[in-house]
Amino acid sequence: MGCYCSKGLVTINNRAFYMQERIGEGGYAYIDLIEDKKSGKFFALKRITCHSKEDETEALKEAEYCRMFNHPNIIKVEEFTTVKKTQTTSVWIVFPFFKLGSLQDLIEKTAKNNSYIHEDRLLGIFKGICEGVKAMHEATPSPVTHRDIKPANVLLDENDTPVLMDFGSVGPARVEIKGSAEAQAMQDLAAAKCTMPWRAPELFHVESHCIIDDKVDIWSLGCTLYAMIYLEGPFDAVWQKGDSVQLAVLSRNVKFPEDQQSLYSAELLDLINALLVVNPAERPNINWVIQRVEDLCLNALAANRV
Known part of the structure; x- marks a missing residue:
């Protein structure tokens, strides 16, 4: 159960929290910073407004998918419950609070300072993201995909450990599409x-008639790696200008600015090209990606020793 006990105080499953401040919102979700009354620890409370039973089921899936994992690179759920109102239902989910914010925050700060993310640090963060993805792709008994990997959905702790968040887009790792109706339904789901x-x-x-599988995450990992190097996503400029992102993606219209390339190894830049492949059948799986990143880490370590 969850309720507002008094001004500034909420209880969730018999745990009391002080409301602090609004730290995010979007669509039908609001995220507030809350403080555990007993321990004094801070958490993030995500409240998702649901206008139907279907909305409620979808919102609860986010908590259920997160609870599938106990992994250092995947967000944990502290508490979750539903709050019934006259016209709507809200799903409340309590997550750990990361005071350093997201990978997107790091990228924006780096760009503002006209700096760059050193290759050693970049590889460590990216490897952690890939380890989280691997846990999802190899989950038993039901592998899943994130489907919305991006820097804003990767939190960072004080040790630079990346943590995948926002599981509202998560779905089965392999979906067989049979017919135009199912294809349109999947396309609409992806758009949303x-x-x-x-x-x-x-x-x-x-x-x-096709298979939508875990290779969707490999593409998004390529976009994320690109953003860590060039400090913006490969299709951000297209999006900001109002041009067709779909056309740019399907034609793989990706530019590689020369000003950042000298800061990184050629092998790291080659990895982006290996991930951003339009045909999913030609993209590598997550184990290949991790092995390649580990090789790059060893190369960087050896270079630093010289």
């Missing part, structure tokens, strides 16, 4: 749940 500049090509135009 998957951020356009980070969305895999196969989700823009879903074929009537």
Whole structure:
């Protein structure tokens, strides 16, 4: 159960929290900073407004998917409950609070300072993201995909450990599409749940008979790695100008600015090209990606020793 006990105080499953401040909102969700009354620890409370039973089921899936995992690179759920109102229902989910914010915050701060993320640090963060994705892709008994991997959905702790968040887009790792109706349904779902500049090509135009699998995350990992190097996503400029992101993605219209390339190894830049492949069948799986990143880490370590 969850309720407002008094001004500034809420209880969730018999735990009392002090409301602090609004730290985010979007769509039908609000995120507030809350403080545990007993321990004094801070948490993030996500409240999702649901206008139907279907909305409630979808909102609860986010908590249920998170609770599938006990992994250092995947967000944990502290508490979750539903709050019934006259016209609507709200799903409340309590997550750990990361005071340093997201990878997107780091990227924006780095760009503002006209700096860059050192390759050693970049590789460590990216490897952690990939480890979280691997846990999802190999979950038993039901592997899943995130479908909305982007810097804003990666939190960072004090040790630079990346933590995947926002599981509202998560779904089965393998979906067989049978017919135009199912294809349109998947396309509509992707449009609603998957951020356009980070969305895999196969989700823009879903074929009537195809398999949508975990390779969608590999594409998004490529976009994320690009953003860590160039401090903006590969399709951000297209999005900001109001041009067709779909056309840019399907034609793989990706530019590689030369000013940042000298700061990174050629092998790291090659990795982006290996991930941003339009045909999902030609993209590597997550184990290949992790192995490649580990090789790059070893190369960087050896270079630093010279």
